[in-house]
Amino acid sequence: MPGCALNPDSCENKGEFLKEPCECLCPIGFAGVYCEVSTATNPCVVDPDLCPGKGQYCEADTKVTNGAEYVCKCNIQGGYAASKKEDGTCIEVKTLRSDLHVTKIDGKDAIYKDAYRDVNSADSIKIFEGVKNVMLEALKNNPATERAEDVILISIKNGSLKFDTALVFPKDDDVTENSVKDVLLNDTLGNNYLDVDPDKSTVSEPPPTICPDGFCSNDGTCRQGGTFPDLKPICSCARGFSGTTCGFTELTPFVIAMIAFGGFAALILAMVLVYWLYVRTRRDKGGKVDREDSTFAPAWGSSDDGFVNKGVDSESGDSFESNERMDQLARDLKQSNFLMKRAKSVYQWGSLKHSKAQSQPSSTGTPVMLELRESIADRRWYTASNI
Structure with a gap:
């Protein structure tokens, strides 16, 4: 084509060749004479301080003819125009x-x-x-x-x-x-x-102005971003903050460590609580069974000269015998059908104080019967005999 150094094969990245103006029309995301420059690496985004002048904004150079790959322009939408002095100021x-x-x-x-x-x-x-x-x-x-x-x-x-x-x-x-x-x-x-x-x-x-007052939080700096004419505010956040308006606190190694420690401590506490509930439930169930088993066969201890209820104080204050003797006595009482029939009417087990019994219980396995012999005030005397 006379007078044009480009042809349809000159345009890269799906750029469209325009014959009359002799140029490549680049798709969004690409620029340059041949559409060879990706705006994903836009120098204006990489370094927002390329155009620090008042009223200026940075724009990727769509022609890339001077090697800089960007140009500084005056933001007319923000109320700035190029000076007539043509010195690059706005x-x-x-x-x-x-x-x-x-x-x-x-x-x-x-x-x-x-x-x-x-x-x-x-x-x-x-x-x-x-x-x-x-x-x-x-x-x-x-x-x-x-x-x-x-x-x-x-x-x-x-x-x-x-x-x-x-x-x-x-x-x-x-x-x-x-x-x-x-x-x-x-x-x-x-x-x-x-x-x-x-x-x-x-x-x-x-x-309104591209960067309204207070747009960036936590001492962030507002800058003009985007591509003309769709300019938009962009925040450069101070260290330790992030987000569109610098409103989020970044997780430093110290903060991450504290979060991990707190999570671990909470896990340990939960495990301890579960274990405590488990032990308490088992204990409550065990106590319930013991009370049910002792309804008609209370544990008895013995002193030197008689029987006393294990759960009631004795006048003599003597200590109880071993658990083996109490268990043997309970089994002896359970073997007596006559005793079981009369248990509710003859024996009173709750909240009683007992004097010393008059005879020593048999430990040979022979059934024994206890009968109320005398009752004075809150005291009861019982007589034990073989059946």
Whole structure:
């Protein structure tokens, strides 16, 4: 192709070759003359301090012609425009946002092209040049808007063609939305060069600042991020914090260790509690069985000269005999059917104090019967005899 150093095979990463402007239209995520540069490694993201000047923002260089792979631009949406000194600095200005819906340009239907996705493409620059001149001339010819300095393209959208622009005025100008609407929102502009649909066109104040006060928490620093014109606030968080607005505390090794220790301690405590409940349940069940077994066969001990109930104090205060003798006596009592029949009427086992019994119980296994011999006040005397 004469005069063009590119061809359809020149565009990488699914870039689209545009014959007339002789360029590659890169898909989202890629840039460069041949779409060879991935914006995933955008230098503006890697180093947010590349453009530290007031009102500046960093943008990946879509042409990568100077080797820097980025350019510093003035954020017109934030109220900054390039200085007329052309020294790379930005100055504060007054801006109004204009969304002009153009149906015809110089008598021809305004038709959208894919190349318009990139405002820096040759097609975008070419078509906007005529639109910009007409808009700026119309503003300068009206006394209410005559101090207009520039019209900057933000984006071109489909339907027919929507030119999203920033109208630049001096910072101290008192221009209003209504005065601009009266000039631009007419059926035609520039001696019928532009046909405009005023019902679908708007003029408004610019959006709020990219970085509102207090956007980043915990001493985080707010910076402009994203890609033009979709700029957005991004926080650079102080050490120990993270998140979109630096609202989350990072887990340091010390914090992680404390969490692990707390979890381990809680686990040990839970195991101890379960074991304690298990032991207590077993103990309660064992006590219940012992009480049921002793309803008609209470444990008895013996002194030198008689029987005493093991659970009741003896007047003599003598100590009880061994458990073997008490168990033998209980078995002897259970073997006597006569004794079991009369147990409820003859014997009283609860809360009694007993004097010494009159005879020593037999330990030969012979059935023994105890009969109430005498009762005085809260004392009971029993007589033991073989059956």
